[in-house]
Amino acid sequence: MKFKIKIDENTSLEDIKNELEKLKKINVTEIPLNHIRKITVFLGCEEIQGIGSSIRFFNEILLINPYYKGYFQVHKIHKGGNKELIRKSDYVKYLYPVLTIIIDLLNEQK
16 A cells, blocks of 8 residues: 555545555554654644653643543554554554544634
């Protein structure tokens, strides 16, 4: 699968939700972190330096969620050079749920 998502002024939250669903269903073991970064930027997340090989994100809309308290993180893996990846299993377990929560909260604010 090509990990290309074109985000522009016409991109909707529904488009992003569909992309997240596709990522959840694809048959790969790793997902490029830059692909996830594009989505998190669109959703208004700020990337914060994590400890070690983790990457943290902050989104103000998550402050109302007692579990996340604004923050979520994932472990990144390096494959040499500047290629950063995340495990698909980590995406499904950690990122997918929180990103869909953000989309739902953003939809409620409309």
